[in-house]
Amino acid sequence: MSAFESRWNPQSSVAQQRRAAMLERLGALRALEERAAHASAKSKPVFDKRGQLLPRERVALLLDPGSPWLPLCSLAGFLHDHKDPALSVPGGGVLAGIGFVSGVRCMVVASDSGIEAGAIQPMGLDKILRVQEIALQNKLPFIHLVESAGANLMRYRVEGFVHGGALFRNLARLSAAGIPVITVQHGSGTAGGAYMPGLSDVVIMVRGRSRAFLAGPPLLMAATGEVATEEELGGAEMHTTLSGLGEYLAEDDRQALGTAREVVAKSLDSSFPRRRESSDGEDWIPAPRSESRAGRAGMTGLGGLPPRFDADELLTLMPAHHREPVDMREVIARLVDDSDLLEFKPMYGAQTLCVQARVAGHAVGFISNNGPIDVAGANKATHFIQWMCQRGQPIIYLQNTTGYMVGKDAEQGGMIKHGSKMIQAVTNATVPQITIQCGASFGAGNYGMCGRGYAPRFLFSWPSARTSVMGAEQAARTMQIVNDAALKRKGLAPDPEKSRAQFERIVQMFEAQADVATTSGLLLDDGVIDPRDTRDVLRQCLDMCAEAEARTLRPMQFGVARM
Template identity: 55%
Template sequence: MRFASQIDPNSDSFATNRAEMLALVNDLRTLEARPIELSEKRRARMEERGQITPRERLARLLDPGMPFLQLHSLAGYMVDTDDPETSVPGASLIVGIGFISGTRCMVVVDDSGIKAGAMVEMTGAAFLNAQEIALRQKLPFVHLVESAGANLMGYRVEFWANGGKLFRNLARLSAAGVPNLAVLHGPSTAGGAYMPGLADYVVGVKKNGMAALAGAALVHAATGEKANDRELGGSEMHAEISGLVEYLAEDDAHGVEIARDVVEGLDWNKSLPVSRPRSFEPPVLDPEEIAGVVPKDTRIPYDMREVAARIVDGSRFEDFKPRYGVSTVCLQAAINGIAVGIIGNNGPIDPAGATKAAQFIQLCGQANTPLIFLSNTTGYMVGTQYEQAGMIKHGAKMIQAVTSVDVPKITLYIGASFGAGNYGMSGYAYEPDFLFAWPNAVTGVMGGEQAAGTMEMVARAGAARQGAEVDEAKLAKQRAMITAHFDRQSGAFYTSGRCLDHGVIDPRDTRRILGFCLETCLEGRARNVRPASYGVARF
């Protein structure tokens, strides 16, 4: 059924919403430009070494004109510094899904223009997420390597301990029958040497590519041996003596060209069933209008159906149990001709909404229908009425259904996503296939005002029990401090900086990104791979 919108694009509220949302999108683009500008400052030095920049390597690797979905563009933002004006996002990585020789691949590029590509805490988190997506979606994993290794100035023992997962996941990819390929553009030393070491295919670039457990300086300090970096770990040595490198490239461009040829030689799409082109009708309601539909202030309500109607084919959907559990919206629709189930929020989740959602999730599981979660909820309802109505057990049903359903799940934080409501709406901890946030989104255990109000009531109750006077000035200071502490951590840019999603997106790109992710998920599930009990080893 085609949705009849109640939104007036000429209204003052639409204009206000649009202006505020586009200002946030502009902030996002400004942040994303920072690592590009910083990396570009190293162009002259790289050209002196006969290299091309990391982004030029990426551009040459990908098929021209084909889509590329960048992930984790804000990784590391506000992690190593509290200054939002100087924090550089990206974590010295460029991560995304794109097409190489017609094959959909996961691509990771070390941004060696920033601190020589040295890894920080969120580099590891973004890298791990990329590996896990590649494993889940059966995407060949291509890594363009040039990194100074871990940033020892920010060393913490847990960073080193967790770093082992990067190498474990390369072994898991290979054992699962998902090929991984490394192009050695520059140094990869210490633990980083296992990036090419655990790759199924290694391309080494002459003169600059280098992999060694210890560079010449460390070897001399540890053993007294006066060694040469090229003899220790140069691409030429590995191609001729150690056998680490399968393909020796003349320069960066040649290395990328070889990588494309290797991926083409995989014939990775041969096991996919022949797919018929899907016919579909674009939304009747313009996706561009989403920026004016959703208010920046998460306390202002709006109908989630207005968002869905600007995402789905033909602006058509069937509303599942619309009169039951009305604050939880369950819709049957299609995106790019792919049937989907959509769950959204028009407020907190009550017992009826939780049971409706749980049933709808199970029905989608039965029909093998992908699920899309449009999360905008303050959580599950609280209070005597709702506790007696079984909020805990009904909310638990919803969480069980989300956890257990075996269909692709894509989550979007498009407003508030607080408390256990985030869990029921397939939040970060529930490992959806893809998770993105709009720039207006706020997430956390609860809002700052609610947290401050809760702690104030605790303080007042404690004073009353002791028969003590309440220090109003002290309470006001506590209230302001707690509100600021919670709210500072809830914004989309802050949480995305900690890799608690796969990226922040422009709301107007939602349909395009959902279509790309759905195709990726369905392709991965249809693909046959040849797993083994262990990964391919180099002899």
């Protein structure tokens, strides 16, 4: 491999215009995330009066101070329940991310009970299901901080109730796989919500605040006529002394979170290696890993030299519109160790990039796009995917494509069958695959470049990402041609005004749906990241993949049953 020689001038007027556009878009997306935090914080007086911590305070207290934190799906639900962009609050009523608890990397999920008392929102359910899947794939202990009013009956949908069963199924799957499930019951868990602690391995409850019952006093009276208090039906003292649902009784939120940290510290063995602080107390370095195929393949995550280019330059590379070209080698060079690249088949299928490099010591393969994927590019990518699978090295897809090549020459050259081979290779790859949507992700290019439908281990977007079946103007022009042809068959002439109005309407519809705030709100990614953080995000993801590969669990036929 050799160090990449950049031809990009990050100080040029074009670069600075792109940087300004990227920062503006990033600021708008971060403001949406802050909207959820602000909405939750409005409940602080109520929480203070009850002697409780706000959800974000709980998460912060659970995590190791100064350790890495990777938030997930923070825009979930944006524009889903409220179509007005100015009023929609993202997040799905759930906080989720991957961080360190007592030195162990864990999946942490918390009810955002400062918003609608933590009632589960439709996209909040999908968000929990997604992070459960990530925990299962990466063998991460699952810690759930629960305080939820359950389903919002004013927004009840039968399909939400039915699909919600998967949440509890996944808790059982995690436990049976040998992955610890720990619940801190900060507040209510009613009806289906009561099965969250019920399907956990260890439950910590808070005196006077925790509630878990299949039917609360109102439903109990309506259904049977029986009168009982909340404490009698499902209070913390009752569950830790009589029913056995809870293992530990805490006096307040702080003690409960401290107990959770102690459970992780005392209960997780060498299968869950711990990280330790470096001597200066600032950096975090990997715990030793057992010898494994991952280690032999170079997935050791020992650090590596930083890139030779400033991460800030990543803000200058992506244009505001996908019609402007980008050399994605410039992006890769700003992500990999020492900006050292080995390009695979550089003169064949040149618009499809296949590159070997290292990220924080992990040997990886990159696949990216400098244009549409043509026949040669599809064959090259297929070959490279198989080569990476043989070497046991993860594949990172940097999406920036308008799709597979179309036209007479492409069709006669077998574009369908060669593109299909690439999709076959992506589908059946035996190594972890991670996708970053940097720019355009159009048509079947989304599939061939390991989009959400192909289950990459992680998928993040840049603010510049655009996802669509095709470009907005291309879609509008296509419909215009089809409509004009239909009118011609009827002997009618197109109305220019109507045709123009329809064109603009279709463009607007496609642009709105392609926008990253919309796609992230629909959980078509795991979050929108600052381009400058991409290397760190990849490092964390690759560390997790390597740790999961090396981790030996003790699966059982069933999950741990409550006794």
